[in-house]
Amino acid sequence: MPKVSLAHGNGGAASQELLGDLFLRYLSSPVLHCLEDSALLEEHAGRLAFSTDCYTNEPPFFPGGNIGTLAVHGTINNLAMRGAMPLALSLGVIIEEGFPLGDLEEIIRSVGLATELAEVAVVAGDTKVVPRGRMQGICLSTSGIGLVAPGSEISGTDIEEGDVVIVSGNIGEHGLALRNQGGKLPACCAGEIGPMHFMIREIMENFPDATHALRDPTRGGLATSLVWLASASAVCMEIDRQAIPLCEGVRRFCARENISPFYLASEGRCILCCDPQYAEEVLALMRTIPIGANAGIIGRISASPMGRVRLHEADGSISFLDAL
């Protein structure tokens, strides 16, 4: 089985070969193909969003995807959380000497496919190979530049009292997929995660003033993201536990394993704080889009206690949700 060697990362002939035979085969941007020290983008008008994320999943393959798809979706979704459409991505790859070339190819093929479907390109990249043992497997980092729609003012600090809190789909499935490699997972966890920018664009085009804040509940899960939002806007989140979208498989699995689904990463999902006058229509629109099919209203914004998240149970009792 062919493996990645140190020479693949030394910047010389073997590096060029790996670039040509593998990376450029799946990443088809003409700008990337120039292989200059940096990529030049076309001129455009408007404000930019800029985001970066590192991906260290071990093993790099998991139900529903791999580290390559995740690296693309993760960065696109971070941009989308400011109402930005992705303009260009960069990809950094750190590989351990001896990593199977076939696995690398599958990961980069997935990056290529994910960028095509998301209608964005990897225009800049870097590959380093480290000696065996210096790292296990592979790590990726993607950065993204996004173009913000004119007039868009989406920020975690802009939530207002009375806003309606929407979650765009079932939480926890992705987090369980990453966590558990034992084959005991509920079937829903094998579903693909995806990019949210097309959904966000639809919402912004149809209801330009509806969205006050967006956040994707990845690391630290829904609970940590809700606390962050409550704190950033100095408001209180009143969340109805029963309303949080959760598939039956995840609910049962979490109960059995004594895991709280509220702290599981949920890539491909967002929390949307919505002007109440548009909330029902925004929700209806989201549900017409596959990635938003399970969207639901989970709560409302109140004035105090500031920075806190109150979880309302079916029996009327209330507890506080904390960050991880």
Next chain:
Amino acid sequence: MPKVSLAHGNGGAASQELLGDLFLRYLSSPVLHCLEDSALLEEHAGRLAFSTDCYTNEPPFFPGGNIGTLAVHGTINNLAMRGAMPLALSLGVIIEEGFPLGDLEEIIRSVGLATELAEVAVVAGDTKVVPRGRMQGICLSTSGIGLVAPGSEISGTDIEEGDVVIVSGNIGEHGLALRNQGGKLPACCAGEIGPMHFMIREIMENFPDATHALRDPTRGGLATSLVWLASASAVCMEIDRQAIPLCEGVRRFCARENISPFYLASEGRCILCCDPQYAEEVLALMRTIPIGANAGIIGRISASPMGRVRLHEADGSISFLDAL
């Protein structure tokens, strides 16, 4: 000695603490301090350059700097190689559980200092902590957005016959500093590397049409970069070995250790292919700027053999320089 723990990377309270106590203390951009999913930049006019690089130096501290300074200078210099001034940087950090917090602080302090001196800010970031043994030490990745001066057309493909080849300073010092931790290094290798964008801006402002191509001879060294340029522009490089700037310490060290300095990474240096009518003036200007003090003309561009680099010896004999 306090160490980095897995909780520092889980996105929860400990992560916020590390962010607040360490990262935000040294990286003072108000945009970064928002901690949104992506950073919003001010509106600006013009074409953008985009670049990314991963840094895996082990150990992370070396004569003349550390992985933090290198990550800043490397990405700024990649942008400068297209004639772009840095607009914003992102920083990804992957740390092994147990990494000394003091070392992390020193690295991030260096990032902060390097960005301040370069007049650019880290506006977006991500930190991941991986379990002990999954990686050794620390890896960084920086991406950068740069603004290209109007009308600037600098590209490795734009070299013309007759162009003069300038190298901006002594080569090999940085590469030896990274390679050798044994204390046998010549003193010149402990010199700081630096960002080149201010020098490039000076050249472009004073001689807007002079620069046809730029490349920084990092991985693969001067030889690999010269071959890349010759190939990208389908020209031949006629290089005078005696003219290549090399400090006496590196020359002796390389001779003794049987290393070719032409393949050593030289961060903080560039190859500049210059319109011949401006070459002497550009060289004179470069020498007035500290980072260009040792700049020299190392050769000329001829038509053929296309894509090759011919090395002319003092005795008139000629050999070919290949990529690593």
